[in-house]
Amino acid sequence: MHTPVIFGCEASRPEAERIAGCLGTSLAEHEERAFEDGERRMRPLADTRGRDALIIQSLHDGPSRSVHDKLCDVLLLAGALKDSGAARVILIAPYLCYARQDRRTKPGEALSLRYIAQLIEAAGVDAIVTLDVHNPAAFENAFRIPAVNIECAQLFATHFGKALADQDIEVISPDIGGVKRAEQFRDALSTTMNEDVELGALGKRRLDHIVSAEGIPSGVRERTVVIFDDMIASGSTMLRAVKACRRGGAAYVILAATHGLFLPGAQKLVASGSVDRIIVSDTIPPFRLDAGLVAEKITILSASQSIADGIRSIVAA
Secondary structure: OOOOEEEEOHHHHHHHHHHHHHOOOOOOOEEEEEOOOOOEEEEEOOOOEOOEEEEEOOOOOOOOOOHHHHHHHHHHHHHHHHHOOEOEEEEEEOOOOOOOOOOOOOOOOOOHHHHHHHHHHHOOOOEEEEEOOOOHHHHHHHOOOOEEEEOOHHHHHHHHHHHOOOOOEEEEEOOHHHHHHHHHHHHHHHHHHOOOOEEEEOEEEEEOOEEEEEOOOOOOOOOEEEEEEEEEOOOHHHHHHHHHHHHOOOOEEEEEEEEEOOOOOHHHHHHOOOOOEEEEEOOOOOOOOOHHHHHHHEEEEOOHHHHHHHHHHHHHO
């Protein structure tokens, strides 16, 4: 079996280099050129004939390129690789754009995830890998090609198993929809710590995009609480969960999420005195937050090894 040829788009090059390092290789060379009219050109410079070609690009907005620019680069590079004779083109998107737009909430709304999937497939991508997508079933259904969702429960369990080894812990899902995800993390943490860790959940209502957490979780009094979710966006869901846990008497509150988007408004969550620590992976750099606040409150875990393990599985398939 040939070793895959790995390309890291410039907007995600540091992350791509870490992933390639975990695979024991380096990135292949390619050309990215911007023209004065705003158009782009992508050209692979390595020979990919008969070999698997991997494109690494985390599809989030900013800091240097828009999400749509990054997506366009992926489409252009995938097509160029196919035209150059690559056996398979595999997209590694640690964060996948439009993954939350997987259903219609109002008549006539676009099914954005499905349309993005069709674009990716039309460009010649043969498989896609992402991390902790918002709705795994909708993600798999949107694509006709193999769609692999890497779960980061064990990554976080390994971290907390060491950091909280001597503490009484309860895992909390900030809403009912995330219970399965939080349960997977709880199970991994229980195995890692060789003890039973309890799980709780809060209800949530959305009224005109305002999130209301309901109730106070039982069992959090005088405990260390880990509130676990797939992402932190504006932070409103997490902040309400934090307040509910504090009302319930939690001694220490930690937030954990695979994707730290930290959209406008999230700084309030990060700066809150009710939040003791925030743990995220490196799928999205926390560029929207004050650097001092990041250093004070946020721990960033590398997901590169988890991604590399997922790549090995799909390349061997």
